[in-house]
Amino acid sequence: MNCPYCGYADSKVIDSRDVNDGVRRRRQCLNCRARFTTYERLQSVGLFVIKKDRRREEFSQEKLLSGIRKACEKRPLPTGAVDRLADDIEARLYRSGRSEISSSVIGDMVMAGLKKLDHIAFIRFASVYRDFADITDLKREVDTLLDDGAELGPPTSQLPLIPDEEPVGLSKSGQRRRR
Numbered sequence: 496m497n498c499p500y501c502g503y504a505d506s507k508v509i510d511s512r513d514v515n516d517g518v519r520r521r522r523q524c525l526n527c528r529a530r531f532t533t534y535e536r537l538q539s540v541g542l543f544v545i546k547k548d549r550r551r552e553e554f555s556q557e558k559l560l561s562g563i564r565k566a567c568e569k570r571p572l573p574t575g576a577v578d579r580l581a582d583d584i585e586a587r588l589y590r591s592g593r594s595e596i597s598s599s600v601i602g603d604m605v606m607a608g609l610k611k612l613d614h615i616a617f618i619r620f621a622s623v624y625r626d627f628a629d630i631t632d633l634k635r636e637v638d639t640l641l642d643d644g645a646e647l648g649p650p651t652s653q654l655p656l657i658p659d660e661e662p663v664g665l666s667k668s669g670q671r672r673r674r
């Protein structure tokens with residue numbers, strides 16, 4: 496595949512990974528050194544994101560990554576955690592075999608990933624992505640952290656966002672339902 500940035504024909508493979516239905520290769524252009532990802536077999540399918548305003552846009556790994564990076568800025572995360580999350584989500588999207596996917600589905604996947612990774616990053620991402628109307632919405636999102644925390648324990652990489660206490664009265668019904 497030609498470099499999507501400069502059109503140069505040659506690239507080297509930096510990383511290669513099996514996904515369900517093919518091989519995902521991280522490549523670097525030998526000319527402009529830009530990095531991009533190819534999917535053998537699945538690449539031809541193409542993946543489009545349907546935005547909130549119904550516009551259709553080709554899926555961009557770089558956009559996904561930069562959104563996650565922004566949320567994780569200056570957070571004490573293990574090396575490579577952000578890239579792994581982006582890679583993971585991307586692989587799952589391609590594995591789904593769909594050619595179109597709603598941006599809100601991707602947003603939810605990022606939220607689910609960040610929730611396990613770092614609560615501050617989760618809140619940051621949620622506040623941008625969910626576009627909270629008021630503090631009640633934000634609180635509901637934080638409550639889901641308490642819910643999950645009761646089952647999974649807090650991420651080990653950070654101090655608790657909220658002091659430890661039993662989330663009494665918080666039940667499954669307190670969880671946010673998406674569509």
Ligand SMILES: [Zn+2]
Pocket residue numbers: 498499500501502503524525526527528529
């Ligand atoms: Zn290039």
